[in-house]
Amino acid sequence: MNILSALLADSDAELERDIPGCRTRRIAQGVWECLPEHSAGSPLVLCAGIHGDETGPVEVLAELVDAACMGELLPRRPWLFAFGNLAALRLGRRYLECDLNRCFRGAPHAGAAKIEVARAHALSQALSIFALHGKGLLLDLHSTIRASLHPSFAIRPTATPGSGATPGLLATCGVPVLVEAGVEAPTFSATAAREHGYEAYTFELGRVRALGAGSSEELDALRNGLWRLIEAARPPESAASPRVYRVKREILKRSDDFALHVPADAPNFLPLQTGQLLAEDSPSRWFAEEGECLLFPNPDVAPGTRAVVLVRPVESGAT
Ligand SMILES: [Zn+2]
Known part of the structure; x- marks a missing residue:
């Protein structure tokens, strides 16, 4: 059984087998850290499914995890992978009680919601444990629900506007536009930047699709880019710089x-x-x-x- 079907059947699912060449352990429901015996890069966090109806990136992340378990993808840097809102994913809903990506600084409003607040706490805890391996890169993968003049873009919460992005990083993942924002947002990526000094991004990719609806070119670019990142491969030298907006x-x-x-x-x-x-x-x-x-x-x-x-x-x- 692949990791996504296993998690949809049971939030407590384990990986079917350890990732070859790595020490692998589950540190929360749907969250694993994978430590290669021979590391050649800084820590990497990949998260998908914070919104349960944004399934394209969830499928991409699950495919990468399955490929690593099969020994086809060879992680060469400490890697944390997290499937965000398992309960909402199971129902194909954006969230159950409140938007998980507004819960990383506690409950967003009085009388809210326990499911997503508890999940945000679990994801934050897992990130804090993993952050002991040092500063790294976090990509939180979403797919936007509305029309966009730029179909794919990345939002970078950063305390230092003008810092841009690691050269080649966004182009490698097929993301041509960068939006710089502050670090105060109650999102997962802002938490990584604010509390752990991570270079962190929320990726908004393509349109919402149903689970199993098949791949798109946009997601193929993402899959190839993430594969390179997990294997700590260098980005292509010719990669174009992103077009930049600022909040x-x-x-x-x-x-x-x-x-x-x-x-x-x-x-x-x-x-x-x-x-x-x-x-x-x-x-x-x-x-x-x-x-x-x-x-x-x-x-x-x-x-x-x-x-x-x-x-x-x-x-x-x-x-
Ligand atoms: Zn989203």
Whole structure:
């Protein structure tokens, strides 16, 4: 049985066999660390399925784990792999009680939710244990649910804007766009950056698909890139630099009166008109400022939660 079917049948599933050439141990449900006898790189964390309806990257991660167990993929750096929201994955739902990727700084709002808060705690604990191997790289793999002018992009939470990305890293994984954000978000990648000094990314890839719906070119690029990373292979020298955006501000939904004045189907990275009314939550109103583009608009979030992010392109050479 492969790892994904095993986990969907039983959250306590173990790997069918240890990964050859590595010490492997489970450190939480659906989370394993794999320590190669001969390591040639810094620690690597790969996570998928934080949102249970974003299944393409989950299948890619499961294929890589299966390939490692079969001895086809040879890990050459300490590797932690984690399947995020097992309960939601089983039901094909984004989450059960609240968005897991808003729970890494405790419950997002009063009266919330125990399943996802407990899971965020378990993932954070596993990361803290693994982080004892030193600073490394974390990729949290998602697939965005909305149309996007850039179908694939990476969000990097970083305390030092302008730090960019390791050369070749994003191109290796087929991700041509980088969004730099702060480290305060209650997400898994921001936690890795903030608490462990990791170079951490949330990858948003393609569209949500049902489990088993087959592969896409976009996911093939991801699979090949992750394979190289796990084997500690160098990125190709010719890799292009990503196009960079930076988060300028976020608009929080304060109350149930919140109204978003951009179309529900507006794509990510849509350039906005300066002065355009974006949202209101009486008595406050928000207007677009020069150069701002839309990211993740969603009025259907809980009060106290981010309803839209505004980003601005960074001219190459600027900091
Ligand atoms: Zn997601």
